Amino acid sequence: MKSLLFGRFLLLLPWVLIVIIVLDIDSSRPPLPALAPRGGGGSGGARPAAGRAPPRQAPEAAVPTIYAITPTYSRPVQKAELTRLANTFRQVARLHWILVEDAAARSELVSRFVAGAGLPCTHLHVPTPRRYKRPGLPRATEQRNAGLAWLRQRHQHLPPPQSGVLFFADDDNTYSLELFQEMRTTRKVSVWPVGLVGGRRYERPVVENGKVVGWYTGWRADRPFAIDMAGFAVSLQVILSHPKAVFKRRGSQPGMQESDFLKQITTVEELEPKANNCTKVLVWHTRTEKVNLANEPKYHLDTVSIEV
Amino acid sequence: MGNEELWVQSVLEMPKRRDILAIVLIVLPWTLLITVWHQSTIAPLLAVHKDDGGDSRRDLAAGLDSKEYCLSDRDIVEVVRTEYVYTRPPPWSDTLPTIHVITPTYSRPVQKAELTRLANTLLHVPNLHWILVEDSQRRTALITRLLRDTGLNYTHLNVETPRNYKLRGDMRDPRIPRGTMQRNLALRWLRETFNKNNSQPGIVYFADDDNTYSLELFEEMRSTRKVSVWPVAFVGGLRYESPKVNAAGKVYGWKTVFDPHRPFAIDMAGFAVNLRLILQRSQAYFKLRGVKGGYQESSLLRELVTLNDLEPKAANCTKILVWHTRTEKPVLVNEGKKGFTDPNVEI
Numbered sequence: 001m002k003s004l005l006f007g008r009f010l011l012l013l014p015w016v017l018i019v020i021i022v023l024d025i026d027s028s029r030p031p032l033p034a035l036a037p038r039g040g041g042g043s044g045g046a047r048p049a050a051g052r053a054p055p056r057q058a059p060e061a062a063v064p065t066i067y068a069i070t071p072t073y074s075r076p077v078q079k080a081e082l083t084r085l086a087n088t089f090r091q092v093a094r095l096h097w098i099l100v101e102d103a104a105a106r107s108e109l110v111s112r113f114v115a116g117a118g119l120p121c122t123h124l125h126v127p128t129p130r131r132y133k134r135p136g137l138p139r140a141t142e143q144r145n146a147g148l149a150w151l152r153q154r155h156q157h158l159p160p161p162q163s164g165v166l167f168f169a170d171d172d173n174t175y176s177l178e179l180f181q182e183m184r185t186t187r188k189v190s191v192w193p194v195g196l197v198g199g200r201r202y203e204r205p206v207v208e209n210g211k212v213v214g215w216y217t218g219w220r221a222d223r224p225f226a227i228d229m230a231g232f233a234v235s236l237q238v239i240l241s242h243p244k245a246v247f248k249r250r251g252s253q254p255g256m257q258e259s260d261f262l263k264q265i266t267t268v269e270e271l272e273p274k275a276n277n278c279t280k281v282l283v284w285h286t287r288t289e290k291v292n293l294a295n296e297p298k299y300h301l302d303t304v305s306i307e308v
Numbered sequence: 309m310g311n312e313e314l315w316v317q318s319v320l321e322m323p324k325r326r327d328i329l330a331i332v333l334i335v336l337p338w339t340l341l342i343t344v345w346h347q348s349t350i351a352p353l354l355a356v357h358k359d360d361g362g363d364s365r366r367d368l369a370a371g372l373d374s375k376e377y378c379l380s381d382r383d384i385v386e387v388v389r390t391e392y393v394y395t396r397p398p399p400w401s402d403t404l405p406t407i408h409v410i411t412p413t414y415s416r417p418v419q420k421a422e423l424t425r426l427a428n429t430l431l432h433v434p435n436l437h438w439i440l441v442e443d444s445q446r447r448t449a450l451i452t453r454l455l456r457d458t459g460l461n462y463t464h465l466n467v468e469t470p471r472n473y474k475l476r477g478d479m480r481d482p483r484i485p486r487g488t489m490q491r492n493l494a495l496r497w498l499r500e501t502f503n504k505n506n507s508q509p510g511i512v513y514f515a516d517d518d519n520t521y522s523l524e525l526f527e528e529m530r531s532t533r534k535v536s537v538w539p540v541a542f543v544g545g546l547r548y549e550s551p552k553v554n555a556a557g558k559v560y561g562w563k564t565v566f567d568p569h570r571p572f573a574i575d576m577a578g579f580a581v582n583l584r585l586i587l588q589r590s591q592a593y594f595k596l597r598g599v600k601g602g603y604q605e606s607s608l609l610r611e612l613v614t615l616n617d618l619e620p621k622a623a624n625c626t627k628i629l630v631w632h633t634r635t636e637k638p639v640l641v642n643e644g645k646k647g648f649t650d651p652n653v654e655i
Contacts, residue, residue, distance in 0.1 A: 007330065010334060011330065011333050011334055014334070014337030014338050014340075014341055015337050017337070017341060018337055018340055018341055021341070076541075076542065076547065077542070077631065077633055079628075079631075080520040080541065080542075080631035080633050081520075081633075083520055083522050083631075084425055084428075084429060084520045084521075087425075087428055087429040087432060087523065088425060088428040088429075090432065091428055091431055091432070174421040174422070174424055174425045175424075175425075175428075176424050176428075177428065193653075195420075195421065195655040196417060196418065196421070196638040196640075196655065197638075198642065199639050199640060199641045199642030199643070200640060200642050200643055200648060200649050201417060201640060201643060201647075201649045201653070201655045202649055202653060202655050204653075216649075218642030218643075218648070219642070279653060280653075280654075281653065281654065281655045284418070284420075284421035284424075284655065285638075286418055286421050286422075286635050286636075286638075287635070287636040287638070288633050288634070288635055288636065289633070289634040289635065289636050291542045291633075292542075292545050293545060293546065293547060294545040295544060295545030295546050295565035295566065296545070296546055296547060302563075306539070306547075306548065306550075306626060306627070306628060307628065308541040308542070308547050308548050308628045308631065
């Protein structure tokens with residue numbers, strides 16, 4: 001009798017386990033991670049619900065979101081630049097794009113673009129005062145600060161530590177996909193080389209024993225942080241814990257924007273070198289030529305109005 | 309031998325059958341359990357791997373799972389990321405025509421940047437085959453590594469433009485269009501590789517490495533039967549140049565300021581050709597010598613098609629899906645004559 005019962009038990013056990021697991025998989029579908037609230041026109045491309053949810057939720061939730069703050073302004077190549085930037089960003093998991101227009105109101109072009117962008121996108125706008133639009137003055141200060149303000153406001157009621165990494169992505173630079181891999185592990189502030197900047201093939205932080213000890217740059221190496229805007233990323237928690245850290249206008253010299261910002265939130269010793277101890281170029285400071293529109297008529301002559 | 313023994317025999321056999329049944333009943337669920345457990349590690353990666361454009365790529369947790377995903381065809385050995393693996397292109401479809409993108413390229417400081425962002429765009433497009441042709445004596449390590457790391461379906465060719473054909477300095481000499489020999493080599497490769505009788509459907513498109521392409525463009529050109537055309541931004545000194553399309557949906561002229569009377573007043577980025585046509589007209593190439601400025605495209609197209617056969621795309625040529633952007637030459641004045649930075653650091 002005993003052996004019969006034992007045999008029956010052994011027989012039933014695995015089946016019971018299977019039933020339990022199947023039920024578990026069905027019910028433990030992870031809730032869709034809250035996509036960031038969309039401002040402006042909103043963006044398409046909502047994440048489709050996974051057909052078969054993974055039983056483990058930890059890997060999904062643990063991936064920090066990358067926030068890319070991109071100031072942009074209206075000129076002929078704007079839509080082209082944003083298009084190819086979006087094509088790159090859409091290859092990156094969990095990237096939230098914060099697009100800030102230098103304009104008094106949201107433009108139709110960017111609103112339409114954001115609606116069809118295919119990734120989570122926040123559309124902000126703030127105009128640069130005319131007195132700051134002189135050559136030699138730093139550009140996009142107000143726009144980057146608007147992006148920072150939005151991030152701070154969004155996270156103000158949430159308890160620390162907030163995971164997330166933020167970087168400043170100008171709309172004409174070129175980013176390799178590997179860069180996003182590298183910056184995602186930022187704990188405080190990470191740095192890496194930038195190609196085609198400072199009058200040189202590349203600029204980079206000089207690294208010894210895993211720490212930044214100097215700067216390899218062609219222009220004003222005496223700056224406290226001799227790095228380009230595209231050469232660093234900051235963890236969201238650092239931004240939130242330094243609520244007064246913004247890009248300054250008053251008293252800032254040309255080329256000191258990055259330094260003035262970084263010295264408010266970190267020191268050189270704290271910097272985390274990425275890209276194989278700052279020996280690989282994963283981002284390039286490309287610039288797009290001004291377009292030749294010499295043959296455009298003075299007044300609109302065409303029968304249709306086409307957006308470029 | 310009596311009934312007794314028969315009965316004993318059958319009794320002996322029955323327990324055997326029952327034992328076998330019991331063993332099966334025990335083994336089966338354990339095998340099922342193990343398969344389910346295995347599946348639960350692979351399934352989430354396959355489940356999110358859907359052909360819906362860029363969304364599925366976002367679902368893959370960067371790095372860690374993308375390596376697993378890439379290895380899902382073979383055994384999953386280790387989930388430790390040792391080397392970054394680029395996101396793969398969308399899975400190959402048996403029903404979509406292949407788009408063969410021909411890109412001539414040459415070495416200069418922004419080359420790797422241009423090809424990187426072009427690859428980032430091409431990675432979105434299903435059934436894409438990238439034919440990259442270097443203007444060099446031999447295939448360079450930079451391009452070889454770049455192509456391999458993208459994960460795209462590619463062919464790497466090279467042919468060096470003879471020195472007397474190359475552009476001198478920055479002056480654009482319209483008699484020697486850049487990239488001609490490279491494009492012709494790609495056409496020749498296509499004709500040698502594909503048999504015109506039983507080749508799969510394909511579209512041929514010439515994509516320069518500094519232009520900007522929207523993803524919609526590739527889907528528009530996929531339905532090309534002979535030669536399709538569309539507007540291109542920032543060419544000919546205009547916001548855009550475009551074919552003129554009449555009410556019947558036929559191209560009858562060209563909306564350009566620069567020489568609108570060319571047979572095909574269109575930029576290289578403004579048309580695509582069905583592969584079958586390339587294979588049928590096997591002698592059609594870009595003319596190398598004696599081509600007037602702006603006539604290069606015509607030198608090929610007039611051997612392939614007439615104006616009447618052109619198929620207008622992009623909503624009857626009213627939408628801009630490709631921009632002829634050009635990248636500034638970077639200022640490298642601080643490199644000096646001998647070069648300052650480490651030449652081993654690749655840019």
